Amino acid sequence: MEILQLEKQYSQVTDIQSVMQLKQEVGFINKGLLSKLPEELKAFFISQLKLISQIMTLYINKYQSKELTWDKYALSLKQALQKQQNFLQEVTAKKNQAYQTRIQKRVENITKEIQFLQKEQVQGFAKVIEMAKQIIRSDPSKYSSSQSNMIDVIDKLLVTDKVTKLATRYKQYYNLAVYFRNNMPDKQSARISTIMQYLAKFKESVTELKKNPNFSIGQLLIEEAKEITVQEFHQMTQKQYLDRIKMYNQKFKDCMKKEMEFKKLTINAKKQGMINPSQQSMDRITKYNQDRSYLQEFPKNPYTFFPEIQYDKDEIRELILQNNDVEPFQLKIKFFRLVGAKSDKYQIHWNIKLNNDVISQKTDFTDSTCVFNYEHVLTTGNKKKPCYGLHENSIQIQLFSKGFFSNSSIGQATLPLTGIKDNCSYEGQLEIKHKSHTYKLEYGLYQREAEFPKKIPVESIKILRTFPPFDLNEGVKEYVQKHLQEIDPALIQQEQAQREKLKQENPQQYQQQQAQQQAQQQQTSTNYKLVYIWHTEKDEEFQNLKKNLNNLPQGLTQEDVINADDPVKNRSFQFIEAYIPIIEDFLQNNADRKEKKITRQLNDELLKQQIILPREIQEGDIDLEEYVEILNGIIKRDKLMAQFFQQINCTQRYQFVMARSHIVQQELAQSGQAQQQEDEQENNNQQQNINEDENIQTEDETFKSQVNTVPQQQKQINNSQNLYPQKQELQILPHSENNEQVQKLKKLTQQDIPNQLNMKDVIFPETPSSNRSLEFLKKMEPILDQGYKFYTQQGNQEEKDILRKIADENDLEIEKLEEQAQEGELDPEKYVQMLKDIVKKDELLIQLYMQLGIEQYASFCAARKQIVEKELKDNGF
Known part of the structure; x- marks a missing residue:
């Protein structure tokens, strides 16, 4: 195909590099995807969109890590410009007018971006990165269905629904701006500024809507001022969030260990005025336990900002060490044994100059074990005249071996007292050389109190500040009601008449619109997010649930609420796909073995349903009407469960069913559209998936x-x-x-x-x-968990069953050992x-x-x- 060959030759996004130009390429490709294209060209366009997203992500990451600066980026643009100029010469020579115009435009745009960067430099590059973020906001692989459909559905809503959505989003963003200003005005100043711009757009849009019910708001809500999901609130993925909690938990654990070691030293430390080092250390340990408990429970409300934590890996503390076994103004000298000696008898002669006097002493001869067990106490001074600088002194050592007629000197050495500069006790080895042989004298020096404080390196960490949970929907209901009352009743009547006409003339299209709008209306504005729900009594919420099992509303069973995440009873493909990574993350990062045993079985069933459900639909075992009925059943059951969980204050389960309900409602709306899709479109989607799969390298390949x-x-x-x-x-x-x-x-x-x-x-x-x-x-x-996941995905039941038994036995043995x-x-x-x-x-x-x-x-x-x-x-x- 000639067009595909030309696109591959002249329009590879890797040859363009420029963010500003790649934004234009996205627009060009998206227009192409809206028209009927040959499958190969369509697949190429989709792969180009994915590449653009990857390039933008790379730029953003390197910008944030300061690897990519404006001048380095400008240099890459100059190289891209040269390549495009070469392409321009080629297509001009071939007289290809269409590509000549396109490439000429690229050359102009890249040149403008280089000039912009040279003028604005750092600030200009920051704007380029913001543009890159806008480009990757949507997943290009889902362009043709999810993104455009959602915009369409919103724009076809009734004016009352549009105003409700806009007013809700406005108040939520307003609440977020107030939350940031009250809690972290400096840290979130950039986000506050962005929110203020959105608030202005919301106000303008609401005003326009009240005049013109056909005014488009879909793009604003879907692509610009997005829902404030938990990920959007924290500006990080759930995995990054959990990894951060895990990292700080480990740091607290490490610092606690260091503090325990430090506390042992404080037992022999001197109190400094009113300061008791041992009590101070105990207070830090207590604070570590409190902070760790907070982190381990964090966050009960997912809309809670991560606490401010201060970590110091290079903290130096000072202690004046004391030895109560030694009297004040005394130095105790001990010689233990001679290492590296033959079984001869040895004696040490030693002397030290102290207070202008030379003190000389000697030990007894050792026996064949070469052990001295010698001790001598020196008086170094008194209260009126203490001895300063004792650590600068030294002891002269001379080693003798016992002879038949006389003793032989076999070596001498100097023993410096530097070890007691900041220590009350110091033990070591002194080398004494004799010809080619080296003896090692084990000795000890002890004093009541070190002259200088001992400097001890430690690591410390503490939570400086915690943040209150964010109430996303504070005042939303009242604010929405206020704006609904301001809509002209004539506009509402006009819309209702149009809908009634459509209902009579084209009932099928009317039902499709109703399904889509119902999904949008029911879509949870509180952005509930799928979370892991526990199944054992270690969890307080699970305990609370079991106490209320006799108060279930009609239409719910105990099995429904205990295993609310059962994929067999909740056969929504999109729910299953969304829940699998949450389950796998739990298996990787949670240590509770009883819960993990249940979770492995749940993960097994989820992965099984992920394979079986699409197959049953494709083979006609479940037709589209039956699948829609299944989805409606999940929504109905989730509504009952949400009311029940809210009544008994099971917040995690409430959040879970609300989030699933939202996912299933979206899937239901898409299923309504799927009924009217042609077989050709289905084949196109399958081909697109095949092309995408060819470019994907699974994370399990190494394993x-x-x-x-x-x-x-x-x-x-x-x-x-x-x-x-x-x-x-x-x-x-x-x-x-x-x-x-x-x-x-x-x-x-x-x-x-x-x-x-x-x-x-x-x-x-x-x-x-x-x-x-x-x-x-x-x-x-973790190795067993990873293996279990691998064999499940491979469908290897034999290996998986063996591995499950080993994993369960592994958990049991750990529990036994720890309990013992x-x-x-x-x-x-x-x-x-x-x-x-x-x-x-x-x-x-x-x-x-x-x-x-x-x-x-x-x-x-x-x-x-x-x-x-x-x-x-x-x-x-």
């Missing part, structure tokens, strides 16, 4: 390669070699009969493996009950022995797997062995 990795070549191995895998990695191990590694393992008998192992150890080395290392089990949690530790029932000696047994078993498994050429299994055991060895080391073994 897939890990799961299906099978050694391509078995190495020739000598049994006498030290066999060890090159890679050590915890991963999901395959167990399907079709897997080559599994087939090798299942051919083994008990006689083929070491006596210390059994067949379950070999085939299922990840079994949690046989490997009760708390560190290992906790590291397996908390209640003091976990015997430290038995636990350490258990860890040592795991290490021994892994050594045997690694050798066996490497001999069989099953490196993936060996890699897993090697990784676990490292984890358990570290756990032993961290516990002092």
Whole structure:
């Protein structure tokens, strides 16, 4: 196709670079998509829109991270300009008038943008970035249906509905501006300024609407002053929001650990006037616990701004350390033992110059153990005449070995007292060299109080300020009512007459409009967002729900309200697609194991319905009328549940059903339109999806390669070699009969493996009950969740069932170990022995797997062995 070839040659958006020009390209492409186009050209246009969105996102991210400055951007424009000028010469030579005009316009626009940047520089580039944000506001892949349809539907509403929508949005934006001014005027000054511009547009539009009921407001509401969703309110995605909470929770945990270490030092710290360092540290720990509790519960209301947090990773605190075992104005010197010595007898002669006197002393001779156990106390001064600068002094050491007739000096060294400058106790080793040999003398220095305070680096964090929840709909009802009363009744009567005429002349079109408008009218103006709802009694709201199960309204069952997110009973495709990422996020980021067990089953069913439901519709098992009936049933049930949840103050469940109702209403409106779509349009959409899928690389590809990795070549191995895998990695191990590694393992008998192992150890080395290392089990949690998700998406039921059992057992073993530790029932000696047994078993498994050429299994055991060895080391073994 000639046009497609020309577009690919001269209109690749990657050759344009200019934000201002790409905005023009978006307009050109969108006009093209509205007309009947060949499928290949349409697919190319859609891919170009996606590329433009990606380029804009890249610019915004690099601008925010300060990687991209106005001058660097201007340089890229100059390169793009040169390329377009070359294209212009080519099409001029070919006498292609249409492309000559288009490319000439591009050259002019890019030149203007370069000149604009050279004049405005930093401020000009900020405006360019704002334009980039406008370009990516809508998802180009949904252009032909969702975006344009929503604008159309709004513009066809009755004047009363239009005024209601505008007045509602105006008051919500006004509420937001007031909230920002009252709580964070400086931080949100830019958003306040933008909101004020929208408020002016709202007022103008309401005034126009009261004169002209056909005045268009769809673009303003859909593309400009969008709904104040939770994401819009926070200016970040739900994942970014949750990641932020998770990050600060970890920082609080780390700072708490550092503070506990600091508190141990304060036990020996001197009070400074009225200041008690130990009490101060205890107060900080109490504040950490309070702040962490706030963050763990945050946010109960999703329209709550993240608190202001102060984090200092380089804080330095000072303590004057004391040792009450030493009297004031004394220095206690201890010599413990000589390291690196032969079994001879040794003696130390030492002296120190103190207060203009030289004090000389010596130890007794050691026995063959080379232990001195020597202690001497020096008086350094008194209250009237204390000794300052003691840390600048030093002790002269001379080491002797016992001889038959006389003692031999075998070395000398200087022991500086710098260690007690800011310490009341200091222990170390002093090297004494004799020829090529080095002895190490272990010593200790102790005083009542250090002359200088000790500087201790710590990390600190605290919540400086929390923000009240934002009431999106404060005063909305009254404000809307006021504007509705100002509409000319004649306009309303005129519209009603037109609707009545349409109803009589074209009832099918009238019903379609009614369905669309009903969805818009019922659309929740409070922007409720799908949230995760709990299913266990750890959640206070769930406890409250169970107390009220006897008060259910007619039309609802206990199953409806307890499992309000059941995808089998709520078969809306758009709801299922929207809820899956929320469930997956919960599985990745929440540690409650009982709840996760339920959530895995829920996730399994959601993914199953995501596949089954479209297939049933496509194959005619569910026709469009039946599907519309299903959606209406969900809306009706959600309405009843919303009233019930609101009455019993179950805010999360109320938010959930309101959000789902909104999603299903939108889907219902689109289904009404779908009844009138032609088969040709359906085929076009399918082709578009195929083209899109070809360009998508799934996030599971890396994981897939890990799961299906099978050694391509078995190495020739000598049994006498030290066999060890090159890679050590915890991963999901395959167990399907079709897997080559599994087939090798299942051919083994008990006689083929070491006596210390059994067949379950070999085939299922990840079994949690046989490997009760708390560190290992906790590291397996996210890996098992990821594997479960992967096998579910692949439709591999055999592997998924095995993995679910392992994951459930893993959760159970963690719970048991933690409960035993908390209640003091976990015997430290038995636990350490258990860890040592795991290490021994892994050594045997690694050798066996490497001999069989099953490196993936060996890699897993090697990784676990490292984890358990570290756990032993961290516990002092």
